[in-house]
Amino acid sequence: MPDIVLPQTRYYGSKRKIVDKIWNILTNEANLQFDSILDVFGGSASFSYYSKLHNKQVFYNDIFQFNFIIGKKLIEQNTNELTYENAISLFERIQGVEYLNYISEFYNDIYFTNEENDQIDVYIQNVLALDNENIQCSALYILFQSCLMKRPYNLFHRKNLNMRLNYTTGKFGNKQTWERSFEELFMRFINELDKVCIDNGRINTAHNFSALNCPLNADLVYIDPPYFKKESTTSYHSKYHFLEGLVNYYNIPDNINFNKNNREITINASREFEDKTNFLNDLRTLINNHLNSHIVISYRNNGIPSIQAIYELLRSFEVFEVLEYNLGQYNYALNRNNNVNEEVLFVCKNINR
Ligand SMILES: C[S@@+](CC[C@H](N)C(=O)[O-])C[C@H]1O[C@@H](n2cnc3c(N)ncnc32)[C@H](O)[C@@H]1O
Numbered sequence: 320m321p322d323i324v325l326p327q328t329r330y331y332g333s334k335r336k337i338v339d340k341i342w343n344i345l346t347n348e349a350n351l352q353f354d355s356i357l358d359v360f361g362g363s364a365s366f367s368y369y370s371k372l373h374n375k376q377v378f379y380n381d382i383f384q385f386n387f388i389i390g391k392k393l394i395e396q397n398t399n400e401l402t403y404e405n406a407i408s409l410f411e412r413i414q415g416v417e418y419l420n421y422i423s424e425f426y427n428d429i430y431f432t433n434e435e436n437d438q439i440d441v442y443i444q445n446v447l448a449l450d451n452e453n454i455q456c457s458a459l460y461i462l463f464q465s466c467l468m469k470r471p472y473n474l475f476h477r478k479n480l481n482m483r484l485n486y487t488t489g490k491f492g493n494k495q496t497w498e499r500s501f502e503e504l505f506m507r508f509i510n511e512l513d514k515v516c517i518d519n520g521r522i523n524t525a526h527n528f529s530a531l532n533c534p535l536n537a538d539l540v541y542i543d544p545p546y547f548k549k550e551s552t553t554s555y556h557s558k559y560h561f562l563e564g565l566v567n568y569y570n571i572p573d574n575i576n577f578n579k580n581n582r583e584i585t586i587n588a589s590r591e592f593e594d595k596t597n598f599l600n601d602l603r604t605l606i607n608n609h610l611n612s613h614i615v616i617s618y619r620n621n622g623i624p625s626i627q628a629i630y631e632l633l634r635s636f637e638v639f640e641v642l643e644y645n646l647g648q649y650n651y652a653l654n655r656n657n658n659v660n661e662e663v664l665f666v667c668k669n670i671n672r
Pocket of ligand 1: 330331332333334335359360361362364365366380381382383386528530531543544545546555589591592593
């Protein structure tokens with residue numbers, strides 16, 4: 320196995336910092352035997368990528384197309400064919416092409432500066448016109464990561480360009496990072512792609528289903544769903560709608576919610592697993608779809624429904640021996656309020672395997 324280099328990520332709920340602990344529990348403490356994994360709520364692909372590094376066959380899945388592209392880049396594709404020079408040239412207007420300016424027009428003063436909006440408009444249209452899928456995924460990957468780095472909280476749930484521009488001092492914030500140019504950030508992410516794109520000798524694939532419509536299966540199914548705290552939580556869609564919009568650039572104008580200050584783009588919004596009152600039902604249905612696999616669930620001590628409720632649901636399935644592990648205190652990179660989260664892992668060991 321090559322030295323472990325995990326892609327950097329600024330993704331809400333990413334397991335990057337604890338994936339080694341999770342892996343240790345699965346393979347040593349719970350002693351699960353598996354050759355393939357399905358990462359149903361793949362997100363930044365940290366679990367999928369770790370599994371790829373460990374030579375498993377990996378099926379990555381996420382409801383959002385922008386995440387699916389991240390999954391394609393890191394899990395399905397084994398190389399990066401985009402050079403830095405090539406990436407930068409995608410900011411140039413091609414003679415004879417008529418460019419639309421949806422970001423400049425509809426997102427003025429919301430997330431990025433005028434100059435950056437103009438760069439995004441040209442770049443995304445050039446990238447969507449590429450026919451080399453490897454280059455296209457790389458070009459989208461470095462754009463998504465750079466957009467996230469330039470945003471306060473690394474999210475798109477608020478119209479808060481002001482916060483970035485007027486930031487002077489204080490405990491939170493990374494003005495220097497926000498003000499880095501796309502060109503500078505692209506250099507960093509191209510270098511990273513060159514390091515992390517690897518071939519593990521298996522056929523690994525990325526998919527774009529909602530969890531309950533995902534027809535795939537594997538020896539081990541990893542479930543890391545959105546989770547809710549007592550305070551209302553912003554949905555994943557609302558946090559990342561802008562990136563989903565970029566992938567669907569030509570459909571943006573027809574899908575903007577002008578009633579919201581952040582001009583949320585409604586494409587691919589779903590209530591599945593995003594409604595705390597229906598969460599247990601969704602989870603029950605999902606588990607029923609994977610009764611021949613080992614199932615592993617990441618959860619937190621302060622979530623709704625409670626750990627106890629999840630445990631009881633899992634225990635109601637006869638095919639599993641249910642083990643619960645506490646991974647200890649863990650503050651997410653994007654959690655600024657210092658509330659203590661304890662990360663919990665449920666391992667449902669399939670007794671028929
Ligand atoms: C807690 S995050 C997963 C984080 C991931 N394990 C990582 O390390 O980055 C939950 C993910 O579920 C995705 N998601 C939300 N609702 C979904 C659904 N109904 N089906 C599939 N994916 C969904 C979100 O896009 C988000 O990426």
